[in-house]
Amino acid sequence: MKFILHDLAFETTRRCNLHCAHCMRGTSQNIDLTSEVIDAFFDNNEFERIDHICFSGGEPTLNPAIIIYTIDKIIRENIDVRDIAMVTNGQIFVPELVEAFHRFNEYRNSCIIKSIAREDGIISELGRCIVDSNMDNHVRITFSTDRFHEDINSEVERRYMESGKGLKITKFAVGDDDIYKTGFSTFGQSFEYQLPSLRYTKEPDAYFILDNIYMTSNGYLTSEGNGQYVDMDHMNMGHVSDTSIEEALVNYGQAIFGTPPITSSHPKIKKI
Numbered sequence: 001m002k003f004i005l006h007d008l009a010f011e012t013t014r015r016c017n018l019h020c021a022h023c024m025r026g027t028s029q030n031i032d033l034t035s036e037v038i039d040a041f042f043d044n045n046e047f048e049r050i051d052h053i054c055f056s057g058g059e060p061t062l063n064p065a066i067i068i069y070t071i072d073k074i075i076r077e078n079i080d081v082r083d084i085a086m087v088t089n090g091q092i093f094v095p096e097l098v099e100a101f102h103r104f105n106e107y108r109n110s111c112i113i114k115s116i117a118r119e120d121g122i123i124s125e126l127g128r129c130i131v132d133s134n135m136d137n138h139v140r141i142t143f144s145t146d147r148f149h150e151d152i153n154s155e156v157e158r159r160y161m162e163s164g165k166g167l168k169i170t171k172f173a174v175g176d177d178d179i180y181k182t183g184f185s186t187f188g189q190s191f192e193y194q195l196p197s198l199r200y201t202k203e204p205d206a207y208f209i210l211d212n213i214y215m216t217s218n219g220y221l222t223s224e225g226n227g228q229y230v231d232m233d234h235m236n237m238g239h240v241s242d243t244s245i246e247e248a249l250v251n252y253g254q255a256i257f258g259t260p261p262i263t264s265s266h267p268k269i270k271k272i
């Protein structure tokens with residue numbers, strides 16, 4: 001069974017170099033996402049396409065190796081990932097990460113060219129316009145700039161900005177009205193954590209999952225919810241080493257727009 005994921009996030013680490021007063025995660029932990037967990041995620045599931053992967057944390061620049069590993073695996077195994085993003089507190093510049101982001105851009109560019117070329121390899125005028133308007137910009141680096149974060153290190157920002165064409169640099173400041181009262185946060189919206197409900201439809205060759213899938217750095221599959229580590233550890237869809245996306249969908253999925261519910265003969269899968 002194949003899947004199309006619209007919105008996937010990997011928690012790269014639970015370590016952090018800041019202690020923001022509003023942080024929904026709660027106390028940082030000495031846990032890093034590993035290559036074994038990434039391999040389990042991609043090797044135990046078949047993806048037709050993944051529209052967007054966000055590398056979050058904790059602070060992702062403290063574990064750049066896993067982002068680089070994931071990007072190189074995507075390229076090596078020709079996995080159809082359309083764009084990636086990293087959200088960071090902007091304190092550390094990692095040149096190897098930027099190089100990996102450029103490799104991803106080149107990979108996506110070549111996928112687009114391949115998908116548009118005719119059998120004889122020639123690209124039509126219309127195809128050329130489509131290619132030109134879709135080149136680069138498949139990677140976004142977002143700096144968190146809300147009032148709770150320490151200022152971004154301006155030298156770090158400058159180095160990311162100057163690190164080459166094709167990377168989109170954006171800033172994001174969570175508004176006070178959108179803050180969850182979880183983790184360290186003593187104000188904002190209460191958010192009662194619930195098991196995720198993954199809405200899905202059936203495409204010709206794959207199930208399309210509309211809701212966010214979030215994998216914690218210790219390998220649990222959730223749908224981020226309130227973002228607090230302890231909640232995600234206690235209520236989740238299972239560990240990636242022994243839970244497939246198919247099982248997650250059977251147990252927590254919600255078929256929409258008249259989609260027939262997913263059925264599976266997999267012996268381990270039962271509706272709970």
Ligand SMILES: C[S@@+](CC[C@H](N)C(=O)[O-])C[C@H]1O[C@@H](n2cnc3c(N)ncnc32)[C@H](O)[C@@H]1O
Binds near residue numbers: 144145172179
């Ligand atoms: C959890 S951080 C992880 C990535 C990185 N450490 C950073 O701060 O950018 C991701 C985003 O979540 C936001 N955030 C943190 N606590 C929040 C809360 N209680 N409610 C809503 N957003 C929150 C942060 O401001 C940041 O933009």
Ligand code: SF4
Binds near residue numbers: 016024025057059089
């Ligand atoms: S918001 Fe980001 S930088 Fe701030 S404490 Fe949480 S994980 Fe760390």
